[in-house]
Every structure is written in C-alpha cells, then in structure tokens.
Amino acid sequence: MSILLNRETRVLVQGITGRTGRVQTKWMLDYGTNIVAGVTPGKGGEIVEGVPVYDTVTETVARHGAEASVFFIPAPAVKEAARQTIDAGIRLIVVVTEHIPVHDVMEIKEYARDREVMIIGPTTPGIITVGEAKMGIMPGNVFTPGRIGIISRSGTLSYEVSINLATAGFGQSTVVGIGADPVVFTNMPELLRLFEKDPGTDLIVIVGEVGGIQEEKAAEFIDRWVTKPVVAYIAGLNAPAEKRLGHAGAIIQGDGKGTPQSKIAALMEVGVDVARSPAQVVDLVRRRLKPG
Amino acid sequence: MRLYEFEGIELFRREGIPVPEYALATSPEEALEKAQGIGLPVVLKAQVLVGGRWLAGGVEVAKSLDDVLRASRRILGSSIRGMPVHKIMVASGVEVAQEFYLSISIDDYAGTPLAILSAEGGVSIDRIARERSEAVVSRFVSISQGLKLSEARQMCRKVGLSGRDLTEVAGVLTALYRVFRTYDALIAEINPLVRTPEGKYLALDAKVEIDDSSLYRHPDLNLKLEEHILNPLERKGREIGVSYLELDGDIAIIASGAGLGMTTMDIISQRMRPANFLETGGAITADLLYKVMDLVLQKKGVKAIFINIYGGINPIHEGARGIVRYMQEHNITIPVVAKALGNHQEETWEIFRQHGVHVVTDVSTEKGVEELARLLRGEK
Numbered sequence: 043m044s045i046l047l048n049r050e051t052r053v054l055v056q057g058i059t060g061r062t063g064r065v066q067t068k069w070m071l072d073y074g075t076n077i078v079a080g081v082t083p084g085k086g087g088e089i090v091e092g093v094p095v096y097d098t099v100t101e102t103v104a105r106h107g108a109e110a111s112v113f114f115i116p117a118p119a120v121k122e123a124a125r126q127t128i129d130a131g132i133r134l135i136v137v138v139t140e141h142i143p144v145h146d147v148m149e150i151k152e153y154a155r156d157r158e159v160m161i162i163g164p165t166t167p168g169i170i171t172v173g174e175a176k177m178g179i180m181p182g183n184v185f186t187p188g189r190i191g192i193i194s195r196s197g198t199l200s201y202e203v204s205i206n207l208a209t210a211g212f213g214q215s216t217v218v219g220i221g222a223d224p225v226v227f228t229n230m231p232e233l234l235r236l237f238e239k240d241p242g243t244d245l246i247v248i249v250g251e252v253g254g255i256q257e258e259k260a261a262e263f264i265d266r267w268v269t270k271p272v273v274a275y276i277a278g279l280n281a282p283a284e285k286r287l288g289h290a291g292a293i294i295q296g297d298g299k300g301t302p303q304s305k306i307a308a309l310m311e312v313g314v315d316v317a318r319s320p321a322q323v324v325d326l327v328r329r330r331l332k333p334g
Numbered sequence: 335m336r337l338y339e340f341e342g343i344e345l346f347r348r349e350g351i352p353v354p355e356y357a358l359a360t361s362p363e364e365a366l367e368k369a370q371g372i373g374l375p376v377v378l379k380a381q382v383l384v385g386g387r388w389l390a391g392g393v394e395v396a397k398s399l400d401d402v403l404r405a406s407r408r409i410l411g412s413s414i415r416g417m418p419v420h421k422i423m424v425a426s427g428v429e430v431a432q433e434f435y436l437s438i439s440i441d442d443y444a445g446t447p448l449a450i451l452s453a454e455g456g457v458s459i460d461r462i463a464r465e466r467s468e469a470v471v472s473r474f475v476s477i478s479q480g481l482k483l484s485e486a487r488q489m490c491r492k493v494g495l496s497g498r499d500l501t502e503v504a505g506v507l508t509a510l511y512r513v514f515r516t517y518d519a520l521i522a523e524i525n526p527l528v529r530t531p532e533g534k535y536l537a538l539d540a541k542v543e544i545d546d547s548s549l550y551r552h553p554d555l556n557l558k559l560e561e562h563i564l565n566p567l568e569r570k571g572r573e574i575g576v577s578y579l580e581l582d583g584d585i586a587i588i589a590s591g592a593g594l595g596m597t598t599m600d601i602i603s604q605r606m607r608p609a610n611f612l613e614t615g616g617a618i619t620a621d622l623l624y625k626v627m628d629l630v631l632q633k634k635g636v637k638a639i640f641i642n643i644y645g646g647i648n649p650i651h652e653g654a655r656g657i658v659r660y661m662q663e664h665n666i667t668i669p670v671v672a673k674a675l676g677n678h679q680e681e682t683w684e685i686f687r688q689h690g691v692h693v694v695t696d697v698s699t700e701k702g703v704e705e706l707a708r709l710l711r712g713e714k
Contacts, residue, residue, distance in 0.1 A: 278599075
C-alpha cells in the first residue's frame with residue numbers, strides 16, 4: 043500500500059520534450075512508473091522514450107485515461123498549464139519547477155482548492171512510492187521498499203534521510219516532498235492525514251527546516267489525529283536570522299517565528315521524537331519499529 | 335528583493351497613494367539645495383535596506399538650512415546597522431494628527447494575501463498587536479477577486495475609523511493592494527500613513543519587497559543588483575545562479591540543495607566553523623561547479639571544502655568534472671572532501687578520486703564531516 047501513487051497510476055508528463063523532461067521520463071519509466079502520455083504544446087505526434095506526445099492535456103485524458111501529471115515546465119508557463127490540467131480533469135499534479143512567482147502559486151492554489159485537486163510542490167522532488175512508481179526527480183537508488191512514510195520540505199534531505207534509513211534496514215512506503223517554497227500547494231497536515239490512513243505505513247518521518255509554520259501546524263494535527271509514531275528532523279539550527287538559505291521558505295523572521303527551536307518544542311510537546319541529524323533519525327526509528 | 339524607501343515611494347505614487355514632496359541627495363550640498371527647493375522643515379532619511387532607522391540615528395528633522403547641512407553630513411558618513419549610507423531622502427516635514435499602519439503581505443501557510451490595518455502606526459505592528467490587539471484588524475484576500483473597496487471599508491470600521499478617515503484610508507489600502515499585485519510584492523507596507531492637521535493623508539514610509547522569482551516580468555523597475563545585494567560574493571552567487579551566503583568561518587560548503595546545505599552547516603558547526611552556505615539548486619553543470627569553486631575560494635582563509643551532493647535532477651558526474659578541472663587549473667592543495675550519492679554516484683567517485691578529492695561513501699553527513707576533521711588534523 044502507499045499514498046497518492048502506485049504502479050497502476052496513469053501518469054502524464056508535461057514538458058516531456060524539454061531536456062529535463064526527457065531525462066526524467068526515462069528515469070521514471072526505468073523505475074516502473076506507468077507513464078501513458080506526454081504533453082508539450084506544438085510537439086504533438088512526437089514520441090519520447092516510447093511515450094506518445096500530445097498538444098493538450100485533454101487528449102491524454104480522453105485517449106489514455108491520464109489521471110496524474112508531473113510538470114517539467116518553465117516557471118513562467120506553469121500558471122496557465124496548471125489551469126488547463128485542472129480543467130482537463132487531472133486530480134493529482136506534481137510541480138517540480140523551481141522559482142515560480144509566488145503570486146502565481148497563490149493563484150493556482152486557490153484555483154485547485156475550489157476544484158478539489160491535489161497539487162504537490164512547487165520546488166519539490168515529487169512523490170515516490172518505493173519499488174512501484176515515481177513522479178519526480180528523486181534518484182531511485184537511495185530508497186528501499188518498506189513501511190515508513192516520509193514528508194519532507196527539502197528534496198535532498200528526503201534522500202539523505204531515506205538512504206540512512208535504508209542502510210539500517212528500514213524501508214519506505216511513500217516519500218513526498220511538499221516543496222521548499224514559502225507557499226506550497228499542499229501543507230504537511232494533509233499528507234499526515236493520508237499516511238495515518240495508509241495501511242502500508244507504520245511510522246511517519248517529518249523532515250522540516252527553518253522558516254514558516256508547517257512543522258508547528260503538523261504538531262497540532264498530530265496531537266489531534268495521528269495515532270502512528272512520528273519521528274522528525276529539523277534542519278537549520280545554525281541558520282542566521284533574517285537571511286534566506288537558498289529555499290525561499292527558509293528564513294527566520296525578526297519576530298522569532300519559524301525558528302528550529304519553536305518547531306522542535308512544538309513537535310516534542312505532542313510526543314514526536316526529534317532527531318538532531320538525519321543519521322540520528324535511524325536511532326529514533328529503531329526504538330519504535332523493527333527493520334523491514 | 336527589498337526595495338529602498340525611495341523606490342517603494344515611487345511605486346506608491348504610481349498607484350495614486352499620496353506621498354510628501356521629496357528629493358534624493360548624495361552630498362550635504364545637494365541636500366541643502368533640495369531642502370531649499372522643498373521648503374523647511376524637512377526630514378532627512380538614510381536610504382538603507384534595513385528597518386529601525388529612527389533608533390539607529392538614520393532619520394533627522396531639520397528646521398534650518400544649517401541643520402540640513404549638519405544632519406546630512408552626519409547621516410551620509412554613517413552606517414545604519416552595518417549598512418553604509420550613500421543616499422538620503424530629503425522629504426517635506428509634515429505635522430501629524432493621527433498615524434495608521436497598513437500592509438499587504440502573504441500568509442505563507444494559507445497561501446493567500448493578507449491585509450492588515452491598524453488605527454495606530456509609527457511603531458512595530460507586532461507591538462501594537464501584542465499590546466492593543468483591538469486596534470488591529472487583518473483579513474485574507476482572495477487573489478482572484480482582489481481587495482474590494484467595501485472590504486477595505488469594513489476593515490476601517492472594525493478599527494474604529496469613520497467619516498473621511500474611513501473613506502480615505504480604505505482608498506489607500508486598496509491602492510496598496512494594487513502595488514502588491516502589480517509588482518509581485520512579498521510585502522507592501524506603509525508605516526505610518528498619517529493624517530495632517532489640515533486633513534491630508536500621506537504615506538511617510540515605504541517598505542516593499544519584490545519576489546525574486548518575479549523580477550523577470552518587471553524590467554520596468556530597473557533594479558540594479560549591485561545596489562540591492564551589497565555583499566560582493568553573494569552578488570556573484572546570484573549572477574551565476576546559486577544561493578550563497580557569507581559566514582564567518584573557514585570551511586567552505588557546496589551542497590546541491592538548501593536542506594542538505596543547512597544540515598551540512600549544522601553538522602560542521604558542531605566542531606568547526608562554516609565559511610559560507612552555498613546551494614546549487616537543480617541546474618548543476620560542469621561549468622556551474624567550476625564557477626562555484628571559484629566563488630567559495632574567493633573568501634579569504636578558506637582551509638577546506640566540503641561537498642555534499644545528490645544526483646536526482648542534477649548530473650553530479652558532470653559537476654565533478656567542473657570541480658576537478660578547477661582544482662587542476664588552480665593547483666588547489668587544501669583538503670576537498672566530497673559526499674556524492676544518487677544517480678551516477680560511482681562515476682562521480684571515480685572522477686573525484688583520480689584528482690585527489692577525498693570521497694566519502696558513507697551515507698551520513700556526520701561521517702563525512704568526521705573524515706574532514708581527521709584530514710585537517712593531518713591524519714590519513
């Protein structure tokens with residue numbers, strides 16, 4: 043079992059004819075993803091890695107029953123593409139693209155919310171249901187199938203935590219990067235809810251970082267709704283205040299909100315074990331779970 | 335990108351928000367000339383990209399021309415919280431009957447614009463909200479609908495405004511929302527908006543920050559990188575397309591993601607001191623990492639480099655070629671330790687090993703940093 047994505051999910055790749063789109067389509071296919079079609083406006087009729095390319099999303103839904111889409115689309119084009127994809131009836135979208143104007147993100151978020159579409163990202167490595175399928179850019183070889191669900195703000199840290207867990211014999215069910223921007227389409231609690239329901243997940247790992255209030259909100263949600271054990275790691279203990287650390291979201295504001303300390307305190311208060319490093323996540327997981 | 339006050343004021347003016355008469359000066363003599371044109375009294379304000387200018391001595395009221403010369407000389411030669419002052423604003427001094435606070439920002443978690451209004455201004459909104467929460471009202475704005483005048487008026491009523499105060503302040507609030515939307519702002523704030531005894535409403539300050547990811551669609555703003563990113567290495571980072579932040583230690587960090595970069599910084603900080611934070615994002619090429627090596631080594635006194643990269647979207651084997659080419663061409667002899675995992679990891683390790691980079695194959699960053707510490711102690 044898993045959340046959001048499995049080997050049957052009929053996946054569409056938008057921006058499939060671009061450099062990144064082509065390479066990542068190959069990696070996703072090699073991993074086992076059921077990619078049924080690609081879209082690049084103006085490139086309809088081409089074939090990329092054996093996948094037929096169309097001009098519009100609507101055609102892929104009609105002909106191939108596409109139900110989920112992953113975007114390798116340049117930032118300026120994402121807003122319009124997202125509207126078309128939602129209008130075509132796709133219900134899950136993964137936006138890998140970085141540097142999308144935050145006003146566009148807010149517009150897409152409102153549009154998707156009104157139509158009950160789940161979008162993951164932006165600036166996300168995507169979703170991987172380990173051993174089955176992936177929508178995104180994560181390297182398959184750092185994950186091992188198992189029963190831990192991971193929710194991460196950072197892409198690279200989701201790899202670091204997963205490979206440390208895998209090396210110690212703990213595999214993952216599904217790993218989701220929620221995206222590193224200050225505004226993301228889907229917040230942490232929504233994914234906690236899915237992992238809590240998933241019979242294939244026994245423990246949830248949250249990988250957070252400085253800035254924002256995702257982790258504090260996750261703590262509130264865990265307190266009320268999550269019965270499974272949760273382990274967390276928060277990056278950026280040594281982040282200087284009022285400086286952005288790469289991710290637009292990673293900034294400690296002058297008002298003292300969003301510090302690693304406030305996140306760690308909020309999580310510990312609701313019974314979450316908080317690790318001091320990605321490697322220490324393994325030690326904390328070991329207390330709660332047998333390897334496998 | 336944070337704008338200077340004078341740049342923010344100009345955007346206010348364009349959207350119809352009334353501002354006092356003002357001019358800019360880069361020398362005391364110029365300030366004097368501008369003050370004569372505007373008429374006394376004037377307010378002299380340091381143009382720097384930090385808040386808290388009043389407390390730091392960056393703002394002074396001048397009632398005579400002698401005052402203008404003396405004060406502008408002092409402010410132009412000073413630093414405000416570490417920022418040297420090169421430019422001052424000479425603004426017409428106004429009398430204040432009442433102050434208001436207005437802002438449009440983004441509630442990150444909700445992912446929606448947030449309008450905030452207070453019938454008290456001048457001090458920090460956090461303080462007003464803490465001490466007199468009834469004087470502050472905030473409201474989410476639907477980004478597809480925008481802030482309607484009727485909604486702005488409701489906000490005014492909630493903080494006790496009536497009559498002309500209500501209509502005028504509501505008008506400014508909707509104009510401020512237009513600034514926020516038109517220029518892709520992260521925040522557009524007026525603190526304070528004032529009513530003068532004659533019943534004029536004027537914005538006396540402007541805090542505007544534009545979303546970096548949107549700058550491509552605002553060439554009209556004509557923002558110059560060298561005037562907004564003052565640290566030369568941080569500016570260089572932006573020019574080559576990476577995120578670089580200068581720190582005060584001596585271990586350079588190169589990471590392929592911000593989260594991983596932060597973790598690396600945290601772990602190195604336990605026993606050593608990072609020279610910088612650097613993350614490449616997802617566009618690694620040989621050329622980019624060649625430039626990144628050059629960037630981190632421009633900081634004086636760097637005694638080792640720790641590289642922490644994952645091959646996901648990034649072709650790390652190509653990146654490795656850029657790194658070793660830089661090392662060969664510049665005869666780099668300080669320890670370079672690399673932890674590289676993911677797609678193409680074996681190829682990457684091979685390239686590094688052939689050129690004297692110490693490769694960490696362990697999956698934990700702690701182990702990598704331990705190896706770095708051992709190398710720096712002269713152990714093998």
